[in-house]
Amino acid sequence: MILAVIVVATMVRQFFLGNLEGLFMCLLTLILFMIPKTVEKTTKIQLPMTLEMVVLLFIFAAEILGEIHNFYGLFRYWDMSLHVLNGFLAAAIGFSMIDILNREDRFYIQMSPVFVTMVAFCFSMTIGVLWEFFEFGMDIFFNMDMQKDALIQKIVSVKLNPAGQNNPVILEHIKTTKVLLDNGRTVTLHGYLDIGLIDTMKDLAVNFVGAVIFSVFGYLYLKNRDKHHFAARFIPQLKQSRRK
Structure with a gap:
């Protein structure tokens, strides 16, 4: 009560x-x-x-x-x-x-x-x-946005491999990420935005x-x-x- x-x-x-x-x-x-x-x-x-x-x-x-x-x-x-x-x-x-x-x-x-x-x-x-x-x-x-996003400073992804091979490319110490919108506005993030995977x-x-x-x-x-x-x-x- x-x-x-x-x-x-x-x-x-x-x-x-x-x-x-x-x-x-x-x-x-x-x-x-x-x-x-x-x-x-x-x-x-x-x-x-x-x-x-x-x-x-x-x-x-x-x-x-x-x-x-x-x-x-x-x-x-x-x-x-x-x-x-x-x-x-x-x-x-x-x-x-x-x-x-x-x-x-x-x-x-x-x-x-x-x-x-x-x-x-x-x-x-x-x-x-x-x-x-x-x-x-x-x-x-x-x-x-129930899966809360997180800002991370490291990416490990095969998508970034220039030869398209199944070998991950590692980007470390990411300081900022800039997101360009259709209207020309730019959003600056202090790191790379993880879209809920880490939270899940x-x-x-x-x-x-x-x-x-x-x-x-x-x-x-x-x-x-x-x-x-x-x-x-x-x-x-x-x-x-x-x-x-």
């Missing part, structure tokens, strides 16, 4: 500022806030309180703080931290889907802890890839880190549920599951 009140206040402010994009982000955030409770009411799945709190904070940090208040630009590691958390949470969800089937008498199939954690890891990485597809699509079709690969790399972290906790949890119960705080369960 506290987060919802903050979002509503932010939405009112965005309305008076005439920021329609910010207004849409606030509405989207309020809709996303409803998903955890909606899942619990419409399914037999019980979300742990810790998981629900982290999900709500994640949405708030990404949409309100990150997009509207530009925490992505103000804090260097804001985006990276959220992608690590995304990898962790997605692995927890993937883990829960297999673990539920593995423990229910109706669907019972015996799977080793290694296999379950591998599925959770792969599920998390797939979610990460799909998100990068979404960012790319928004950038191409709606000019959003960093996002996938830190998503990998988050997925690995949960996979380790998940594996230990499967080996000894009573001793290593930290992972259980992030694993959805059936409300009346018949545990094996």
Whole structure:
């Protein structure tokens, strides 16, 4: 409720500022806030309180703080931290889907802890890839620049090989790049503009880190549920599951 009140206040402010994009982000955030409770009411799945709190904070940090208040630009590691958390949470969800089937008498199939954690890891990485597809699509079709560009000082490319051979040419210590537009205007960049590739690969790399972290906790949890119960705080369960 506290987060919802903050979002509503932010939405009112965005309305008076005439920021329609910010207004849409606030509405989207309020809709996303409803998903955890909606899942619990419409399914037999019980979300742990810790998981629900982290999900709500994640949405708030990404949409309100990150997009509207530009925490992505103000804090260097804001985006990276959220992608690590995304990898962790997605692995927890993937883990829960297999673990539920593995423990229910109706669907019972015996799977080793290694296999379950591998599925959770792969599920998390797939979610990460799909998100990068979404960012790319928004950038191409709606000019959003969700894949943040970066200025780099080094190019390694076979396109620059004068003989057309498959041997890369290396340009180092690039100081400036001049971009000439159709109207004759020139834009000077302090380096070479990378169009999102580095951002995408960093996002996938830190998503990998988050997925690995949960996979380790998940594996230990499967080996000894009573001793290593930290992972259980992030694993959805059936409300009346018949545990094996």
